[in-house]
Amino acid sequence: MERTEVIVAGAGPTGLFLAGELALRGVAVTVLDRLAEPDPTIKAGSVNVASAELLDRRGLLPAAEAAQRRFLASVGKFGPTVEAAKRGGRRFLAAGHFAGFLFDNDLIDQSDPVLAAHRAVSNGLGVPQQEVERILGEHCATLGVDLRRGVEVQGVRATDESVTVETSAGEFTAGWLVAADGGRSVIRKRLGIEFDGTDPEMTGYQAIADFEDASGLRPGWTWTPRGVYAYGPVPGRIFLSRFRQPPEDRDAPVSVEELQEAVRDVTGVPVAITGIQGRATRFTDNARQARHYRHGRVFLAGDAAHVHSPLGGQGLNLGLGDAANLGWKLAATVQGWAPAGLLDTYETERRPIGAAVLDWTRAQVALLRGDERTEQLRTIVGGELLRVPAAMNRIVALSSGILQHYDVADDATAPVGSIAGDVELTSGTRLADHAHDGRFVLIDRSPDSRFTVSGLDDRLAYVADPADEPSLLVRPDGVIVWASSGCDDQKLLDAALARWAGAK
Known part of the structure; x- marks a missing residue:
């Protein structure tokens, strides 16, 4: 029996990103995958903006941009998405469609402040899933992740202190287990976690x-x-x-x-x-979601937690979001500094996001039905509504994942609870440049660097950046959990740190 601190079942994008997050914070992690080699099957053709920003925050955007250049070199002229990407620049770009209505980048209002805050990754969206897995695999190898291929998970036994995974290569034991083993997850089935949802129509x-x-x-x-x-x-x-x-x-x-x-x-x-x-x-278009994302010391992530139609390209992105949310929280728990209840916030934060994505895909299926009334509806949606820039902005923002919001503070106001996006600093650097090691980032924009933090160097990067903008505290997954407002700022910052980053 081999022991490690965390076992991740599944070496797809979700499992690899999660393993990288754990290893980045010094957690010993073993990844088990039943395939002897990476799956060459054609899958997702791109990532959305939120996923590209996850790569950016870990220093992987250059690799994504190189992958996009290779992809664009392999295709000819193909609609506004590819053409806009080839033009390059730092504009907000959308890759994808809604129910077959291709997003038209020429209709996007680039002055929209919501979109403008998320355009730094525009040259790293056209990354096919195989390239995402390659990039993450190399990232994990650099961090020393123990990846075992050709190992099939056959069962699981969990106690209050540990988890044992039964495999074709023997038993592995760890303090924690993350099931990222796909929509037909062996682990989810063995634990008897209900998988509720709707049956396929197509x-x-x-x-x-x-x-x-x-x-x-x-x-x-x-x-x-x-x-x-x-x-x-x-x-x-x-x-x-x-x-x-x-x-x-x-x-x-x-x-x-x-x-x-x-x-x-x-x-x-x-x-x-x-x-x-x-x-x-x-x-x-089978659409189902696990009734619970946690079972004691076992967590579900990616397709093991939710399945749905690939229409709109949300599956890969939803799984990466799960991994980013869970990774730092599990690492904090293993290292002993996690605040009480931190692991429970994985389900409370990510399960509503998953449910919304399932509804997003169901809505697209409804717009694809072949009856006459659906055809009339498509004429209105695609021929009228989605030709309005404001409507195009809204739907691409939703599809891009940048409107995700979490309940992270009492009586919080914007931007608290939202995804940080591209925060440019007066030094010429960006927020993402200070997040490569997976720590919290505190951007102190006060003129006198007045915000004090001590004893958290192992989990927080402090960046002094005097500017006429709110100071920000950003979690490792890119979520803003505090922003200065001029009233009780240090007190509220201390409360946010205690709630999310633990005691000093």
Whole structure:
């Protein structure tokens, strides 16, 4: 039996980011994954702004920007998202769509202060999931994370003091376990945690296919009465959803014949598919959420805690948000300085976010139904409402994850509880530059550096930055938990530190 401080089951983006957060704070962590090699299956094609900011705060934005440059070099002209990204600059960009309505960056009002505070990462959004996993894998390797591949989790035993994971390679024991082992989580099932939600109405596919002639397929997102499809931007890439139940054997590989029949049905184009590059994926709009994210010393994160349709590209981002929220809190607990009840805030903060994302995807499914009334509704939503810049701003802000808000203080006012975004300092640095080691960041903007903090150097970075702006205390996950207002500032700062950063 091998022992470590924390075991993470699953080496997808959620598990890897979480492992990095723990290792960054000196916690011994072992990651177990059933696959012998990283999964090459085509999945998410980009990250949203909130996720790119998580990478930025850990010094990984340059790697994301390099990945985006490689991605853009591999595709041709493909709608406003790619074209806007190629133009570069520090504008707020949105990658994605809502129910097949592609976000139009030319309609975004760049003067909107909400968006303007989150545009530093605009050149690091076009990062496919495989690249995200590669970047995070290298990050974990640098931090000394113990990654064990080809190890299948088979069971779990938990006590009040420890957790033992039964695997194909023997037993591993730790003080804590995080299940990031996917929507069919073995750990969640073994613990009997209810997975509530709605059954699927549609079945989707994603693949890079070899077409004899794809000229009849329209690039971008196209709705038809039988479903929706997207062709490109990578040559041969096809993504589609149609209102049909999945086959009885959902684990069976997607054959060329099955994919070709689905593409022909949804697109109405008699394409011929001669092969599939790698492996195609099959998915549904099954939307479920764990009734609890915590079971004693075991936590659920990512798809183990929630599953939903990939429409709108929220799954990868939701999992990274879980990892960022839980990582520092679990590290604080292992190291012994966590305030009372800190671990419980993982569920109270992240479960409502997960529920909102499930509803976000259900709304998109409702807008994809193939009846006449839905078609009329789509004409109004896509042809009228989403052509208004204010509406476009709002929907891309929601999709980008920058409007997430947490209840972190009594009677708090903006910006407390919100995501910090891109905070530029008078020194020429940014907030993210001071957050690479995973500590809290206190930006003291008072003219005389009046805010005092002592005894917290191991968990807090103090930055003096005199300016005519509020001072800020930012958690390791980027959430603002205190902002100066001119009234009882030191007292309220001390209270925020005690609540989130522990005793001195």
